Amino acid sequence: MFPRFPSDATASSSTAKLVFSPARSRGGAFGLAVALGVALPSAWSSVTYAQQVPTQATAASDAIAFSIPPAPLDQVLAQLANASGLRLAATPQLVTNRQSNGVQGRFSPYEALVRALAGTGLQAMRDAPGQYRLTLAPQAAATLLEPVIVRGSAFSDSLPPVYAGGQVASGGRLGILGNRDDMSTPFSATQYTAALIEDQQAQNIGDILVNDPSVRNTYARGAGRDEFNIRGFTLFNYDVSFNGLYGISPRNASSLIGIERVEVLRGPNALLNGMAPYGSVGGAINLVPKRAGPDPLNRVTLSYIGDSQFGVHTDLARRYGDSQELGVRLNVQRSGGDMTVDNGKEDMGAVALGLDYQADRFRIEGDLNYQNRKTDARSGLLFPPSPGVQIGGPPDARSNFFPPWTYWKTDEWSGAVRAEYDLTSDWSVYGAFGARKHDFESLQTSWLMLDGDGSIGAVPARLNESLLSKTAEMGVRGRFDTGAVKHEPTLSASVLDIDYSSARIRSGTVFSNIYDPVYLAKPNIARPSGLAKATESRLYSVALADTLSFADDRVQVIAGVRHQQIDASNFNQISGERTTRYDKSAITPAVGLTVRPIEPLSLYGNYIEGLSQGPTAPEGAINAGEMFAPAKSKQIEVGAKYDFGKVAATISAFQIEQPSSFLDFSTQRFVANGEQRNRGLELLLQGEPVRSVRLLGGVAYTDGRLTRTEGGLNDGNRAPAVPRLQFNAAAEWDTSFMTGLTLTARMLRTSDQYIDVGNTQTIPGWTRFDVGARYAFKANGTPMVVRATVENVLDKNYWQSAAREGLTIGAPRTVLLSVSAAF
Structure with missing residues (x-):
């Protein structure tokens, strides 16, 4: 994905000498009429749209609430200029006899301008910060990157614009196929925007995916680690991709300071993305990095998270060159302090640098990321007692049974470069390379519940790790027609190398109780003196796919195949x-398959597979050492998407079959013919149904069953850690009684979960409520936003997850505060 900005060379001669002069005395339609009257005598004159009182233009990434109804283009532009502070100019013949659909929702000024011009045949060319001229749009018009980047390529590499309300986008990356509009995508996907990340004060990926009804976080806020459950299957943070590449996002938890969007694709996706390094099959998460927009950005955010975590985040962006071909985006964060749980602390420093360069046929972008994070007394998995022993109620979420001397510390560097070159107007080649260096050290306790009364035991251990991963991909995309059928083929090859070294030193057993933690002395465990190689993995793949379009693109078929090679070794x-x-x-x-019988309706279906490394028979089995073929998860899905204009809805039904393995005690042979089958229904809603009210959420019903188990003993049982019902509802209201004030509320509901395959242990369902507010204003001409959120406002104690047959506890009531200023 590459930002591309219109070159001055593409401007028509009639706009080459435009002069911008704000209408100081009058604005609105009257000011426009004056400008028109001045402009009409000369065909070379310009129409000027300006705000009534000239002020500093609003920063590009600061969203404004617009309510401009459909009207003639000149009227819409006049209202937009008054509301946004943008200075706009055009020749009279460009704006006369053109209609605009208006602008409804919260957008940055430039994004609002692009929406006002949608369908008019015009485009905006930037001449200076906050100053644009209008020209005729070329045949292959560029599309908008939120907040203000225009990206272009002949092939779907343009980052799709945000949807009404600004919280999600209208499309996203579909693996090797590039970026696609959601209505033309035969899969269920959601792309969460930077505006939502900022407004909800999200620190990690899990803080933003809490909005998704198909996703549940394994760990609570402040755990120092992300892990997810999508459609009933675990997705490790190890398997999150960065700008389309596996192996370079942070290994345990990802800071979001340099992230433009968090994209979620639900279901297996081996063709699209290749095999995830650690075999996650329930879905895919991709992080889209920030890029510099056409207007300079200087933003500073001060934050507070209870108990006493303070942070500062700086976001700077510039573009350079006669055609703004070079962009630089720098994000820096430093935070630290006590968390809401007893003895919990976290300190983090992060840097994200994004660069891009745009030539006529060549585009290149690069990212350099650094993250240093230390989490003390972090929460983790609590393994249950023997099957049949009932699980007691959750402990007080503030009372931490992890000792204060436990910690996780990570130090990570990563970098990536992606380039694209247009061979012709119809064919393009691309390539990408990335690497990550991950160093980790910890002193931790993995607790085992000994009974139903809260007694726990653990063997404290030091674990040090070092990981080096290198990844690359290259490919070619094109388009051609065969009669009435349009083709967009893609050929891609990728490689991922991971070398992992570790050392673990254990001490003696310690005991405590989750309801009444006891003081434990710090064990005397020596730090490992060196790390020895433990594993190495090599993943190679080649994929070929084609998008076939019929009937004026109302019918589209995506078909393809990927060959994946897995070479993994263990070392003494x-x-x-x-x-x-x-x-x-x-x-x-x-x-x-996607079928659009009418423009706002898209019917879709898919068959796709996921891939995980096959198991190896363990010692004790008569076939010990036998390696099994890679395990294929299979999904069948049908659904419908409807775009009401300001609200988008997706309803889908799916079945995913995931193989599993076990030791057949009757034969003492290790076999790989077990299976878990998840069937589900999902309804997703997003958008701005009425002026100044935004909704985000939905409901997911999943029936996870064990269908082939050892000796049939557990056939038909519910699959562990798969809630039947997950419900999310989030709402925002821009109040009418106080300009700039927005009130927010969110409800999360998760039904009960089984812990073991025998269905003898369960944890109850839980409901959580969050509330918040934000206030946008100007202080001496400086745009500012103050945000406040209270998560788990009722301070409810609850078991959050039973993922991987372990238990985690939800976070207590947590207060988040921040203030941002754009200079």
Whole structure:
């Protein structure tokens, strides 16, 4: 994905000498009429749209609430200029006899301008900060990058614009197929925007995915680690991609300071993205990095999170060059202090630098990220007692049973470069490369519940890790027609190398109680003196896909196949010798169909597979050492999407079958013919149904079943950690009684979950309420936003998740405050 800005060379000669002069005495339609009257005598004159009282233009990334109804274009532009502070100019013949659909919703000034011009045949060309001239749009018009980047490519690499309300986008990356509009995508996906990240004061990915009814976080806020459950299957933070590449996002938790969007694709996706490094199959998460917009940005945010975490975040952006071909975006954050749980602390420093360069046929972008995070007394998995022992109620969320001397500390560098070159107007080649260096050290306790009364035991251990990953991809995209059928083929090849070293030193067993934690002395465990290689993984793949379009693009078929090679080895960490090697391959096909009988309705269906490394028979089995083929998860999904203009709805029904393995005690043979089957219904809603009211949420019903188990003992049982019902409802209201004030509320509901495959242990369902407010204003001409949120406002104690047959606890009432200023 590459930002591209219109070159001055593309401007028509009639706009080459425009002069901008604000209408100081009068604004609105009268000011416009005056400008028109002055302009009409000369065909070379310009129409000037300006605010009534000239002020500093609003920063590009600061959203404003617009309510401009459909009207003639000149009237819409006059209202937009008054509301936004933009200075606009055009020749009279460009704006006469053109209609605009108006602008409804919260957008940055430039984004509002693009929406006002949508369908008019015109585009905006930037001449100076906050100053644009209108020209005829070329045949292949660029599309908008939120907040203000215009991206372009002949092939779907343009980042789709935000949807009504600004909280989500209208499309996103579909793996090797590039960016696609959601209505033309035969899968269920949501793309959360930077505006939502900022307004909800999200610190990590889990803080933003709490809005998704198909997703549940394994860990609560402040755990120092992200992990997710999508459609009933675990997705590790290890398997989150960054700008389309696996292996370079932070390993445990990802800061969002340099992230423009968080994209979620629900369901297996091996064709689109390749096999995830650690085999997650329930969905895919992609982080889209920020890029500099056409207007300079200087924004500082001060934040507070209870108990006493303070932070400062600086966001700077500039573009350079005669055609603004070079962009620089720098984000820096420093935060630290006590968390809401007893003895919990976190300190973090992060830097995200994004660069991009746009030439006529060549585009390149690069990212450099650094993150240093230390979390003390972090929460983690609490493993349950033996099956059949009932689980007691959740402990006080503020009373932390993890000792104060436990900690996780990570130090990570990562970088990536992506480039694209247009061979012709119809064919493009692209390539990307990335790497990450991850260093980790910890002193931790993995607690095991000993009974139903809260007694727990653990063996404290030091674990140090070092990981180096390198990844690359290259490919070619094109388009051609065969009769009435349009084709957009893609050929892609990728490689991912991961070398992992570790050292673990354990001490003696300690005991405590989750309801009444006891003081535990810090064990005397020496720090490992060196790290020995433990594993290495090599993932290679080649994929071929084609998008076929019929009937004026109302019918589209996506079909393709990927060949994946998995080469993984384990090493004896004393001798350094290779102990086992796994070398297998698999082919994963996919097909998707989209039919649009009418413009706002899209009917879709897909068959797609996910891929995980196959198991190896353990010691004790008669076939010990036998390696099994990569495990294929299979999804069938049908659904419908309807765009009401300001509200988009998606309803889908799916079935995912995931294989599993077990030791057949009757034969003592390790077999890989187990299976979990999840069937579900999802309804997703997003948008701005009425003026100044935004909604985001939906409901997900999932029936997870164990269908093939050892000896049939647990056949038909509900799958662990798969709630049947997940409900989300978030609302925002821009109040009518106080300009700039927005009130927010959110409700989360998760039904009960089984812990074990025998269905003898459960945790109850839970409901959480969050409330908040923000106030946007100007202080001496400086745009500012004050935000306040209270999560879990009722301070409810609850078991949050039973993921991976372990328990986690929800966070207590948490207060978040911030103030942002754009200079």
